[in-house]
Amino acid sequence: MSSSQKSAKKLKAESEFDRAESAASFIFSKTKLRPQIALVLGSGLGAFADEFRTPVKIPYAEIPHFPRSTAIGHAGQLVAGKVGEIPVVGMQGRVHLYEGYSAKDVAFPIRVFARMGTKIVILTNAAGGIKPEFVAGQLVVIKDHINLQGVSPLTGPNDERFGPRFPDMTAAYDRRFREMAVGQGNRHHSGLPEGVYAALPGPSYETPAEIRYLRSIGADLVGMSTVPEVIAARHCGMRVLGISCVTNAAAGILDQPLDHKEVLEIAERVKGQFIALLKTVIPRIAAELD
Ligand code: HPA
Numbered sequence: 001m002s003s004s005q006k007s008a009k010k011l012k013a014e015s016e017f018d019r020a021e022s023a024a025s026f027i028f029s030k031t032k033l034r035p036q037i038a039l040v041l042g043s044g045l046g047a048f049a050d051e052f053r054t055p056v057k058i059p060y061a062e063i064p065h066f067p068r069s070t071a072i073g074h075a076g077q078l079v080a081g082k083v084g085e086i087p088v089v090g091m092q093g094r095v096h097l098y099e100g101y102s103a104k105d106v107a108f109p110i111r112v113f114a115r116m117g118t119k120i121v122i123l124t125n126a127a128g129g130i131k132p133e134f135v136a137g138q139l140v141v142i143k144d145h146i147n148l149q150g151v152s153p154l155t156g157p158n159d160e161r162f163g164p165r166f167p168d169m170t171a172a173y174d175r176r177f178r179e180m181a182v183g184q185g186n187r188h189h190s191g192l193p194e195g196v197y198a199a200l201p202g203p204s205y206e207t208p209a210e211i212r213y214l215r216s217i218g219a220d221l222v223g224m225s226t227v228p229e230v231i232a233a234r235h236c237g238m239r240v241l242g243i244s245c246v247t248n249a250a251a252g253i254l255d256q257p258l259d260h261k262e263v264l265e266i267a268e269r270v271k272g273q274f275i276a277l278l279k280t281v282i283p284r285i286a287a288e289l290d
Contacts, residue, residue: 019065024115031056031080035089038113042125044267046092052081067105069093086286098203107153107232114236122241127223128250142242143194163235177241184280195220199227208252
């Protein structure tokens with residue numbers, strides 16, 4: 001074999017699919033658990049993984065090909081464990097486009113979970129509230145999204161081993177899961193509304209004019225994450241639940257500047273409510289797998 005043939009073979013051998021496979025094997029070498037649900041825990045919301053039973057913690061830095069989070073409020077480790085009797089895996093922190101990662105990098109952990117056989121992903125985030133009722137501290141179930149990040153993790157040649165070239169996004173956020181979350185929110189909390197999440201690249205917060213524009217196109221929430229992961233999850237055939245924690249009124253709604261410290265403070269304040277919601281929702285959505 002000539003050296004160019006060898007390097008072509010090597011390139012082929014290092015497909016995204018193979019990278020996901022080697023990360024999945026590494027995780028399986030650290031834990032016997034076979035997670036049914038993966039959780040991506042956004043800014044300040046990672047505390048939920050501290051409650052897992054029999055936790056095994058794996059720093060992202062140790063997992064082959066895994067991106068490392070640099071954002072404040074993101075611990076940067078994977079925690080495998082149990083919620084009740086349900087085996088789960090949680091990401092304490094995610095990576096974002098604004099850190100310089102590509103949409104593919106951002107979505108890579110989702111593809112790893114898919115290779116691990118995980119069929120459900122719960123994505124959480126901190127978001128600005130565009131809808132006037134969405135005040136700081138409100139939890140909202142994501143019913144749909146608008147991708148304004150200008151990128152997709154599926155750009156480039158499609159690998160059919162992950163999923164089809166043109167995945168359907170009609171029901172990106174699973175209807176059953178949304179109903180279950182809203183039902184539990186109404187039972188145990190002061191109501192859990194639904195909203196449309198608009199994703200922007202960040203890292204600057206929006207201008208008031210951008211927020212007026214987002215409202216006019218049907219967005220209720222705004223943030224800088226989640227959408228690449230949802231696209232990759234749907235591509236792999238995973239079912240998705242998305243929950244936003246509104247940490248602030250979006251720019252221009254209140255006459256005050258936005259501050260990441262406030263985002264983390266509010267996330268910290270709703271932590272208990274957020275954890276209680278996930279604890280009631282997880283067994284219900286896991287029951288869908290049977
Ligand atoms: N805009 C974008 N992302 C955010 C916000 C916001 O107001 N709050 C938390 N994440």
